[in-house]
Amino acid sequence: MQEISSLPDFPFADGHPNAEAHRWLHQNLSEVMAAQEADAFPRDVGPLLTRVERLSPAFRVAVLRASIERLPWYREHSASWRDINWSRGTLLYELVSRLYKRKLPYAESDICEILRISRHSCGHGSDVAPPFDILLDHARRNGITAELLDAARDFLVGLKGVTSAKAWHLKRKGAVLLLLDPDQPTRQRAQACWSDRFRQVLLALPPEEMRQWQGLVLEMNVSDQGRMPRSWRRIAEKFLAELGVEHVVARLTECWPGDDDRGGWPVQTGGSHLLKHLVWLLETVPPTHEAKPTCDQLVRRVARLDWKPPGQAAKFQIAAAFYLAARPPIVAWEPLQRLAAKSGGAEGRIQTMVREFAQRHGLPGVPVSTGKPAPPFDPTD
Numbered sequence: 514m515q516e517i518s519s520l521p522d523f524p525f526a527d528g529h530p531n532a533e534a535h536r537w538l539h540q541n542l543s544e545v546m547a548a549q550e551a552d553a554f555p556r557d558v559g560p561l562l563t564r565v566e567r568l569s570p571a572f573r574v575a576v577l578r579a580s581i582e583r584l585p586w587y588r589e590h591s592a593s594w595r596d597i598n599w600s601r602g603t604l605l606y607e608l609v610s611r612l613y614k615r616k617l618p619y620a621e622s623d624i625c626e627i628l629r630i631s632r633h634s635c636g637h638g639s640d641v642a643p644p645f646d647i648l649l650d651h652a653r654r655n656g657i658t659a660e661l662l663d664a665a666r667d668f669l670v671g672l673k674g675v676t677s678a679k680a681w682h683l684k685r686k687g688a689v690l691l692l693l694d695p696d697q698p699t700r701q702r703a704q705a706c707w708s709d710r711f712r713q714v715l716l717a718l719p720p721e722e723m724r725q726w727q728g729l730v731l732e733m734n735v736s737d738q739g740r741m742p743r744s745w746r747r748i749a750e751k752f753l754a755e756l757g758v759e760h761v762v763a764r765l766t767e768c769w770p771g772d773d774d775r776g777g778w779p780v781q782t783g784g785s786h787l788l789k790h791l792v793w794l795l796e797t798v799p800p801t802h803e804a805k806p807t808c809d810q811l812v813r814r815v816a817r818l819d820w821k822p823p824g825q826a827a828k829f830q831i832a833a834a835f836y837l838a839a840r841p842p843i844v845a846w847e848p849l850q851r852l853a854a855k856s857g858g859a860e861g862r863i864q865t866m867v868r869e870f871a872q873r874h875g876l877p878g879v880p881v882s883t884g885k886p887a888p889p890f891d892p893t894d
Contacts, residue, residue, distance in 0.1 A: 520597055523583045531582070534575035538583070542601060556600055558607035565608065570618050577612045578626055580605045581640075585632040606640065613643035621655075624648050625664035636677030644668060645683050649690070653731050656724055662694045685735040688783035693727055707770045708784035714768040725756060726764075733790045739831030739862065741793040749797040762804045762811075765791060769811050770818055777819035780826060788815065789829040796836045809844045812836045816848035823855075830856070834863045842874045 522543075525535045545561045565576055587602030619627075624647055631644045648665060669687040672680045691697050692708055695716055715726055732748050741749075753761055770778045770788075780788070792815060795808040815833045820826035834852050837845035849867045856863040871877065 522601070523586050531575055531579050534572065534579035535583075537572075538576060538579050538605075542604065546600065546604065556604045556607075558604055558611065561604060561608055562611055565612070573612065573615070574617050574619060574623050577609060577617070578623065578630070580609050580612075581627060582630045584609065584640075588634065606638065610639040613640060613647075619647060619651060621651065621658065621660065624651055625660055628664040628668040631668060632671050633675055633680070636672065636675035636680035641677070641679045642683060645686060649686075649731060653728065657690075657693050657727055657731065662691065665690055666694075682735065685782055685786070688781065689730065689733050689735060689786050690783075692783045692787055693730055704781050705779045706781040706784040707778045708781070708787050710770070711768040711784075711787060714764065718764075722756070725752070729790075729794075730787070733786060735786050737828060739789075739828065740835050741796055741832070745790065745793055746797055749794045752794070753797060758798055758802055758804050761794070762798070762807050765795070765811060766807065769814065771814075772818070777821040780820050780822075782825065785825045785828055789832045792829055792832040792836055796832075796839075800840075809840060813844070813848045816852050831862060834866050838866050838870050842870075842876060845870065846874075846876060 522539055523535065525532055529535060541561060541564050545564070546556065548560065549557060565573055568576065583605055584602055587598045587605070591599040591602065593599065624644075627644045628648060631640075633641050645665070645668065648661060652661060665687060669684060669691075672684060692712060693715075695712070697712065715723060718726065729748070729752050732745075734742075734745070792812055795812055798805055798808050812833050815829060816837065830852055834849065837849050837852075849870055852863050853867040
């Protein structure tokens with residue numbers, strides 16, 4: 514029987530930047546597989562993982578990078594599900610999945626490389642999300658850089674055509690992250706979004722304040738939750754305490770969608786999640802604070818403006834409805850009626866919230882969507 518180590522394996526030149534890790538993998542992968550029964554299935558990753566854990570932490574990162582780089586090659590060069598390259602790939606996939614669960618000393622260059630070499634065909638594996646999660650964890654602790662944004666964009670391009678739920682979720686997370694890319698408007702001219710205003714204000718801020726706002730965006734989650742979670746409230750309260758409520762509300766007023774786009778404000782995925790979190794940020798301002806009336810005006814505007822496409826607006830419109838439902842009728846009733854009229858369907862979430870608000874305050878019935886445009890927004894209100 515031919516020795517495993519002599520069979521064709523992933524090709525790399527001596528000048529490959531990670532050649533040492535590739536050589537280590539070639540030798541140790543062959544030895545571990547040879548020591549197991551020829552028909553063993555699935556392959557046991559334990560012995561290989563034990564060898565990896567004897568390495569220095571930095572070299573473990575190098576082995577992880579080499580393993581990630583090899584996985585697409587093994588998929589492409591596997592003739593059947595039981596051949597040598599399929600077996601190699603299976604073993605390395607398990608190794609990668611285990612190493613992603615370890616706390617490793619990633620340098621920014623490691624993270625960028627991992628993002629760029631990660632490739633997936635189905636998008637269901639346990640190795641799909643960790644590269645992006647490692648990026649976010651690093652950026653939250655150390656700040657975002659142009660290099661990380663470029664690598665994140667390459668990673669997202671690699672997910673093009675991958676339709677799994679994990680890939681879809683990552684694309685949404687990527688849309689929020691790329692709100693911090695100063696070149697994004699020129700890269701996607703066909704995909705205008707109100708968030709271009711937010712980006713313009715962000716880029717004009719003093720460096721330290723810019724980093725604080727970037728940090729806030731990096732903490733944003735892309736769940737479809739409409740009610741503010743406690744985790745975000747803690748983040749928002751800390752942010753408001755550090756920058757000051759009046760200052761934060763003034764900045765939001767600068768970048769907030771205005772009445773100057775009568776045809777409807779464009780909104781894309783990233784901008785919709787951003788606006789939802791900013792509505793939650795305004796909700797965090799105490800009701801008795803002197804800036805609360807300005808917060809009310811901003812949220813009323815979110816409720817009353819038209820958005821295109823309308824479906825992208827649902828998540829922040831629900832957040833606006835939650836905000837308004839906690840305010841007095843003189844503030845909330847008119848914009849809540851507008852939200853109810855636009856939400857479509859008497860059994861919708863917003864319709865239910867507005868009906869309960871009306872019952873609580875003894876107000877008249879809730880309008881049902883007619884498919885007709887809602888009354889125009891009065892910018893003086």
